[in-house]
Structures are given as structure tokens and as C-alpha cells.
Amino acid sequence: MKVKARMKKELAEVKLLAQHPMESGFRKDKNTGELIPAKYIRELTCKHKDKVVFIANFSHSISKNPYLSFSFSGGLKGDQLTLSWIDNTGETLSVEAVIK
Amino acid sequence: MNNRRLILLSMIGLMSSLGSMLLFPRAAFAKWIAAAFEAKTTDKALVGLFNNKEIIESDRILLKIPEIAENGAVVPVNINTDLPNVETISLFAEKNLHPLSAAFTIPKGTTPNVSVRIRLAETMNVKAIVKSDGKLYSTQKEVKVTIGGCGG
Numbered sequence: 719m720k721v722k723a724r725m726k727k728e729l730a731e732v733k734l735l736a737q738h739p740m741e742s743g744f745r746k747d748k749n750t751g752e753l754i755p756a757k758y759i760r761e762l763t764c765k766h767k768d769k770v771v772f773i774a775n776f777s778h779s780i781s782k783n784p785y786l787s788f789s790f791s792g793g794l795k796g797d798q799l800t801l802s803w804i805d806n807t808g809e810t811l812s813v814e815a816v817i818k
Numbered sequence: 819m820n821n822r823r824l825i826l827l828s829m830i831g832l833m834s835s836l837g838s839m840l841l842f843p844r845a846a847f848a849k850w851i852a853a854a855f856e857a858k859t860t861d862k863a864l865v866g867l868f869n870n871k872e873i874i875e876s877d878r879i880l881l882k883i884p885e886i887a888e889n890g891a892v893v894p895v896n897i898n899t900d901l902p903n904v905e906t907i908s909l910f911a912e913k914n915l916h917p918l919s920a921a922f923t924i925p926k927g928t929t930p931n932v933s934v935r936i937r938l939a940e941t942m943n944v945k946a947i948v949k950s951d952g953k954l955y956s957t958q959k960e961v962k963v964t965i966g967g968c969g970g
Contacts, residue, residue: 729929742937744915745969773923777855779914779937781892781967787933788922 721815723799730793730817732764732772734786734801742778759784762803766793793817854918860910860945863918867908868954873947876901876955881946883959890938890967897932901950904930913942914968937967 720735736759743756756778764772771790793799795817802812854866864873882896897907907922907930919936930948938944938961945958 742915742968769925770923771925771928773925774932774934775851775855775921775923777916777919779911779916779919781935781937785894785933785935787896788928789931790925790928792927 719801719803719811719813721799721801721813722818723793723815724818725793725795726789729789729791730766730797730799731789732787732799732801732815736762736784736786736803736811738782738784738803738805740776740778740780740782740784744778756806757809759803759805762786762801764788764790765800765802766790766797771799851921854921855916857918858916860912860917863910863916864947867918867921868947868949871954873954873956876948876957879946879948879955879957881944881957881959883944883961885960886962886964887938887967888964890940890963890965891969892935893938893961893963893967894935895933895944897930897946897948899930899948899950899955901930901948901955903951904948905952906949907932908947909934909936910945910947911936911938911942912945914939938963939966939968 722733738759739757741754741757745754747754758778759776762774772788797817799815804810854863857863857866878899878901880898887893904924909920910917911919922932924930941962943958943960945956947954947956
């Protein structure tokens, strides 16, 4: 997951690009004709100092390699953020980012 | 497989699921929201999310989305509002198999301005619903889709 977090005046602006196939489970493999199993991020959370500042709940209608952008107040340059996601199979990922 | 290995493997399995639960103490995908995501129509999804609460059309929600989407697989959306005390923003793609595409939780201190990219199966209305001061407001736009984005 690529994360860019920077101060824009009083707000911390976060832009991220998660790496995930966001497979709906309704697509068929062109060669085998079999349904490709669903695999998509269900929830993505951003935490700043133990406070949850953003939650995105996704369906399989979110584009592959999800892009997200949001802002929050109360952050300062140098503060650490934790971005985490969990998908429908239970796979999780968590990364840290510093507000620049 | 000998007993020791079996025990070790099941312990690892248990620890990783506990780990997921610690990362997501709200139990990823609470039941109530799961039903809304499974709904096959916008109306049913709305009932799932908000019961039968009244939704008021508002011009204070800016829904930025292309009029014509060349590629239905990647349609950029921005929802921005100056409505006060926003708690949630939800996005519906009315003709998608499951119209509720995303639901954003906006804690106090977070700006009600979100960008995301969605898939659209065909030309359809896209609706944004904002919960502000406990009330629901909506806006919508039609997006013409040249090549559907849901594949297969």
C-alpha cells in the first residue's frame, strides 16, 4: 500500500493506493469458464495516535487497487498514521506512514 | 502429520484470526452493514443502512463524477459537502449488482470530503448520501458508461 500523508494548512491530507485485485466473485476465467473467487477489501481504517480518523467499507464495486483520499484535523507534521485493511478472506495488511 | 505439528498449525491459525480481530475490534463487517452490501437494489440497501429514515435531496453535497466514463472499471468519484457534523457518507451505483459501493465513516475532526474509484457496469445513476446532524441528505448524477467495468 502506497501512502502519502502531508499537512495542507491545518489538515492532514492522506492519499493512498492499496494493492488488491478487488475481485468481485462474479467474473469468469476466460480460459476455464470457472468463476474467479471473490477477493476484495471489506474495510480500510486509518488511525492517528490510537484514534480512528477514517473508515471505508467497500463492496466489490470498488476498482482494482483501491485509491482513497481523505483529510482530518488534529494531526501534525511528523505524526505517525496506521493504515490497515481486511478483505473478505480475512487477509489483513497494516502499514505505517508519517505525516510530512 | 504428527500431533505436535497439528497443534502448532492450529495455534498459528488461531493466533492470526485473533490478530485480525485485534486490528478490527468492530468485527470486520458488522452484520448490519453486511446486509446493506448484499442488497440488490438501492432501496433495499437504504433500508439496510438507514431503516426507513427520510432522505432529503440537497445541493450542499458536491458529487464530482465524469458525465461520460470511458472505462467503467475505473470511475473517479469525489464527494464533498459543507453540511455540518457529518457521520457517514455512502455511495450507491444503482444498476450495479450490489448498488451499495462504499460506506465511509467520518469521525469528528475528519473532513467530509472523500475520493475513491468505483466500477460501473453500465450507464446509471450514482447517488451519494450524507448523514449530517442525524439527518440524511442525498444527491445524484447520471454517468454514461462506454465500456462496462464489471468484466466477465
